[in-house]
Amino acid sequence: MKKHFCCVCGKEGKFEGYVCPDCREPEEQEKTVKPHPVCKGCNRTKVGGRWHSLVAEAKPNSICPDCIAAKGGYFEAVLQFRAEDFPKEKLEALFEKIMAAERRRGIHVEITKIEDKSYYFTKVKVARKIAKRIVKEWGVKPKETRKLVGYFHQKGKGKYRFTIFFDLDSSRIGK
DSSP: OOOOEOOTTTOOESSSSSSSHHHHHHHHHHOOOOOOOOOTOOOOEEETTTEOOOOOSSSBBBBBBHHHHHHOOOOOOEEEOOOOOOOOHHHHHHHHHHHHHHTTTTTOEEEEEEETTTEEOOOOHHHHHHHHHHHHOOOOOEEEEEEEEEEEETTEEEEEEEEEEEEOHHHHHHO
């Protein structure tokens, strides 16, 4: 350590930096840790530039990009069903079960809109997971289409909206 003069009290001595240990303590106590932003919509916490599903004791004071998108009606995928006896309760229970599991893993997913027998999901991966479960449980094959709706200039990729369509036969699904 070099010999320094404290820039706060003028004391001469060997210490690190420009502030002596006596003056450094009060200075460090004044520094307060800024609380991490907590989303009002989903209670996720922003840490290191990313939103995480952490237990936060702070009061919600912000809104994460996923909640903003969901409130604005954003969606990446549509699950559409055609059936005379539409098993709405069974399907919606399946949706909630899978979406709850994804939320526990830290993936923010919502159904932004329901129109008749069409469900609009904020994440295509979750919609595909639900489609796979429907195929596994009920043996109904989906038809998937995509539509180019924009372009990510930074990534150099197209932005697509997916439609996953099921023609349900109510006799196979049961009631």
